[in-house]
Amino acid sequence: MTPSEPYDAGIVGAGAWGTTLASHLGQTGKKVLLWAFETEVVEEVNSRHRNSVYLPGFDIPPSVHATADLSDMSAVDRMIISVPSAFCAATLKSLAPHVAQGARILSATKGFVGPDLKRPTELLREILPDHLIGVLSGPNLSREISSGLPAISLVASDDEELVREFQSLLSTERFRVYGGSDVIGTELGGALKNIMAIAAGVAQGLNLGENALAALITRGLAEMIKLGKVLGAGERTFYGVSGLGDLICTCQSSLSRNHRVGRRIAAGEKLDAITSSMSAIAEGIDTTRHVQKYAESRGLDLPITKAVYNVLFKNAAPGEALREMMTRTLKME
């Protein structure tokens, strides 16, 4: 890459979503630098234009160049962070010295990065206080977007210009990007829906039917809003693309890792066996733990979260936990 051909964007993290975003940009003719933690992923992307570990079955455009060296990111001035929440802090600390002055950064991580439900953009602000920051979130199953199917998403930031810049960078006819200003609500939607997706997977695994699933999603959104308000989110954001949209998508799809965790729990598997058999992280597991701890310490009543927590970590019988939860949540509106 010569200086006359600068990168249009950098993607930090080459999981399914990071790779999908890189390919999506590459397909529109953009030059993309993709950082991967694993050197074998870097080599495969650069030599065979594939990522068979995290996104098997899809070609990656040759305009996507992979690197294992975070210092290469100094060549980009628009960056999307797409690493699992558990690796956010370490990755961002290593990345920080190499971020170009004035670079704008979007978080695409759907989870919490520390105690007290610290969000990825909070961490970004701490580590990179001089940079403009935003969040990307929506109902975006990676394999569907990689297949060219239509989807919508949301970029939110305090900075309107950053929103417009990333909207224009990411939007195509098939992938339409809304703009918003509620960073907290947008980020929480993406994180909290994973708890509900596990619950939905349990419900489907127990064959409780579509009526029960619809009830669960409806009450799940109400529970997300209840917590969201405590954390400073705007209620309306939860009714939009990055809240309800993402919730519906994740609670219905067998392509969701969190949903699969729920179904396997319902089938009687233990959490350890499930996580050790998965190549990628199901964010909802950690999210459930963090949120339950937060709710307990503050006396917040979040019955669905509690039921999922008890099933995942306390060996509660899925059928019984769900029945009790339904009874508790289904009080009068």
Place this chain on the structure above:
Amino acid sequence: MTPSEPYDAGIVGAGAWGTTLASHLGQTGKKVLLWAFETEVVEEVNSRHRNSVYLPGFDIPPSVHATADLSDMSAVDRMIISVPSAFCAATLKSLAPHVAQGARILSATKGFVGPDLKRPTELLREILPDHLIGVLSGPNLSREISSGLPAISLVASDDEELVREFQSLLSTERFRVYGGSDVIGTELGGALKNIMAIAAGVAQGLNLGENALAALITRGLAEMIKLGKVLGAGERTFYGVSGLGDLICTCQSSLSRNHRVGRRIAAGEKLDAITSSMSAIAEGIDTTRHVQKYAESRGLDLPITKAVYNVLFKNAAPGEALREMMTRTLKME
């Protein structure tokens, strides 16, 4: 039936939902009078305790007695009307002279009963002005409830006592009934979601994926609220059981007739062929026509309704209509 054994409730209409409600009440030991339009349905319910026309495969408790004579309804003081919207006016006019003084009446019809989007409870008020009236609506696929799967629903009325009375009549551990006061919003949720269910069926028939379906449901709810506000509904009702809950359920389930209409349209079938092959009415077809006419006459922009209307009635190609609609609806939030 002797006077010492009065009916606990009357159900007017023995379609899938009316029959399910009658069986549900019968299973809790209630005596139920079920009015059916077709004499063969009456005979089968009374002799073989089945309704093979509208709810094949399920036994009906013997405490459910069927009749083809609306005048028999004079023996009940709690009644649920569950006839298709197209037959509401004629049925209620025939029923009116036989309604007992002081009888409380719930509408379970999900559609409009006349021009200008007249709702079933408006018609009830006109025809039976001296009676307390309410509405029952929620994510309630008949076959699931008949199978004993859990579900929730909502009774709404201006009259709190009527709400409590029907909650107590209908609630079981598996079928939980919320109470509300927004009759308009509750009724509109049940009617308008059928338009979205047809759109969802088209999207699924075209294999557009879960991302697109989630986007469609999210924008569909926004479109329902937009029209609902014009018609005097409370916005919050749409985010609850009878709005979002019913919408999600109907847009996902192959058990929904409206959803099936959409899928068959996507497969290239003509509307006439679809309706003539169905044993029961898909309410969404008429609802789409009524709502589109209303929106046109008032200059309201309802892009999903318009797309469904064009596909159903104007021979628009489903793929193209949906693409155009997605482009139009997916503007900034």
